[in-house]
Amino acid sequence: MEALNFADSIDYFLDRHAKERLIAKGYISEYTQENYAGHLRRLGRYVSESICKTKHPKNWSKKNADERKEDVDIQFEKIEILDITRDLVEDYLVERSKSNKKPTTLNAELYCYRSYFKLLSKRFSNIENILDGLERARFKRTESKHLVENHVERLLDYLLNLDRTDPYQSRNGIFLDVLIKTGCRISECLNLKLESIVYREEMIACVFFGKGGKVREVPLPYHLDGKVINNNIIFKENINEYIELHRKHFLKGKDSPHLLLSNRGNRWSDDQARIMFNSVMATLDLTTYNYTPHSLRHSVATHLLYKGVPEREVATILGHASPTVTNQIYSHTEGSKIQRGMTFGF
The missing domain is CATH 1.10.443.10 (Intergrase catalytic core)
Known part of the structure; x- marks a missing residue:
């Protein structure tokens, strides 16, 4: 089976994931599907921006926010699944943690990415499960806050x-x-x-x-x-x-x-x-x-x-x-x- 580009692979993954959940659990959570779509698109935009910066570093520094967004939008439609490496995913999660994202949120995103690569690696011979073994963020459960x-x-x-x-x-x-x-x-x-x-x-x-x-x-x-x-x-x-x-x-x-x-x-x-x-x-x-x-x-x-x-x-x-x-x-x-x-x- 010919590999998809990343943008198309999102819909493919969501469709296959929904079918597997329906068979295994008997239901599909629309909320989870929407969250997974958002997680994958954000990761794709991060990778797209990294590619834009690497290809034309001088031009990138001279562009305003609107021009950069346009470049990222164009690049997003071009990136391949193979452009996404384990290092890039880890770097992205580090950036997310710096923006005060909770460990529970980061773990939810990581679970999505692991599910994505696990599913696609089974269906496309040229795609590896690059996140296999990547550990979740560790965190302590905070004390529940109730009204006195x-x-x-x-x-x-x-x-x-x-x-x-x-x-x-x-x-x-x-x-x-x-x-x-x-x-x-x-x-x-x-x-x-x-x-x-x-x-x-x-x-x-x-x-x-x-x-x-x-x-x-x-x-x-x-x-x-x-x-x-x-x-x-x-x-x-x-x-x-x-x-x-x-x-x-x-x-x-x-x-x-x-x-x-x-x-x-x-x-x-x-x-x-x-x-x-x-x-x-x-x-x-x-x-x-x-x-x-x-x-x-x-x-x-x-x-x-x-x-x-x-x-x-x-x-x-x-x-x-x-x-x-x-x-x-x-x-x-x-x-x-x-x-x-x-x-x-x-």
Whole structure:
């Protein structure tokens, strides 16, 4: 089989990778496919720029940013897979690390490149698996950051006093409600669809599609202490009001399956949701603590573990691959920290 140039090989790799995943796992992650495409294109542009600099160093130094970009665009379409060497990949990852990319991000990129060369080396005789044996970056797992008790109480009071008659406040409130009541990931929350909200007699639940294509249903409430039952009734009323009255404000005549929508009737984006979250943290005077939407996930997990919920059940609620993952993330959290931080009921 005749070898492809690098640009064409990206589509070839993504197509073959998707088919292999479908056979092996029974699903295809569009998010992973998009990430792989981005990783490979960035690597290709880095290699293209290196070639441009090497071929015409004097001319390159005289060109402005637009001219350099044009040269890289042209070179990108010309580079061959064989132009990409192990040294170039390592140099590229070093450059990425200097731009404060996290080790987890670099490892994800390296995994993509290793998969790319492994697959192509099996299908093209002139292509070697040049990254075979290249090790991942080593890193320590940082302590999970959760909200302390009085900060959670501030957030719960904020949600209780929201003007839910306003479409934006209603939507924002549902977003925060789901995060703090289920411990879901922000991507899972934003990917919720109308059909993801299910009713079981007096119980309401969210169906999440998590990492690795795993599906889980998280009922509300998932524990029965204090004011949880009343909170669940309030949440049910709030989400029904949003769906029946306020969601259509965002649709703008469009037809969308997603629960949380942008001003243009599209799925509410990660960036927009984070901007809103940061605004709420500023309102609550919590900006200096650098909380993120993921901090609410850690808060739920830490609270459940403090309440004595078995790790296996917590892993199921959070969508972890196994209780081992849950233990790795939260085993470092001292009991005293958990007790100080998470004695509330939501």
